[in-house]
Amino acid sequence: MTTTSIARTAAEAAELRDDPLRFGVGARVTVSIMADDYAAVILGALAATDTSGLVVDTGDVSTYLGGAEGDLLRAITQLTASVAAGGHHASVTVHLSRGCPGEAVCELSGGAGARGVETLRGERTGRWTAAEWALYPLADAPGADHMSDIHAAIDFARGNGTFRGSEHFVTRLEGDVGDVLATAFAGWTLVGRSVQHVTSHLTLSLNSPSHAGVQR
């Protein structure tokens, strides 16, 4: 929930930033299928998901995925697209975190610095979603200025056509599942260029009856 600062050598800090698991790069994903046979649908979707490169720990509330940003985006896109392809109404909540492998108190000191990675464009899936997105730069460092990166994230969302506007506490995104997930990942990693600890929460709605008349 918060970050404390401990001085590190530059070499130690660089080593931490280069190791996704030690830097705490990961996601918690909750898939909810609005159908009696939800368990079979989830198992089928998981079987269609390439989790190579990732640590996977399935729990009763969510599934933890740990590893590099590109592997996370590929796996969550495949999982979500596979759920959407089943045709059932479903929700997928995605909680992204980087820069703080601890829980109540961050185990990774502020001294690790920010981890810069390439901005990923994502893969088109042919499946449509409406989503609500929140992005949190958790900077305790005095003078941290992430506004230019926030604006870069919004520019990315406008650029790939997923930005639909602002609602209470969230940004609304619509479009291909792969583009919407890529937008959330881009915001998360773009702000991560200047802020060590960044989290993001995305809720995707799939195959909703209220989407029947939506202009795609």
Next chain:
Amino acid sequence: MTTTSIARTAAEAAELRDDPLRFGVGARVTVSIMADDYAAVILGALAATDTSGLVVDTGDVSTYLGGAEGDLLRAITQLTASVAAGGHHASVTVHLSRGCPGEAVCELSGGAGARGVETLRGERTGRWTAAEWALYPLADAPGADHMSDIHAAIDFARGNGTFRGSEHFVTRLEGDVGDVLATAFAGWTLVGRSVQHVTSHLTLSLNSPSHAGVQR
């Protein structure tokens, strides 16, 4: 997503803090029922929920509830308990926010200050849940020290018996639906004593097949 500071008079700031809607106190809630008749279950649960005092705006991804903390806790507890009482496996995601009524850029300047409210104990429901909880103090103010409030929040969770430990990125809570929600609200408002903009995300799992053998 972030907060900018504009000076206000003390009177203007106090007026903002006293008005839950202008201070941006609210929640977005997504209820997912793992059953073919999910729509009927959700409508029944909503009918059993007292939303008095709240602004309600139902969307395709989530339902926005705006208003004072006590009204929010009562309504979300009733809604979740009613879903649990139906016996279906379900997930409820709750996104709480206070101190930032805007979206990409906070419309309420940092000058409003922190809003102090009574810590609520919640209502017992007789329904059990396992949940994952994240709490975000979004303080841009240099020198903001919220560690004592974070520890007060953890003490509250230990005190009402809902604290189960830390996992990647989240705190695990278990217990009565009313106690688990009260824990998330207590953390949110306790940290809100020192930080204007505080958000919290809670995912609750209800009636999961994997809870069958759990010691309640």
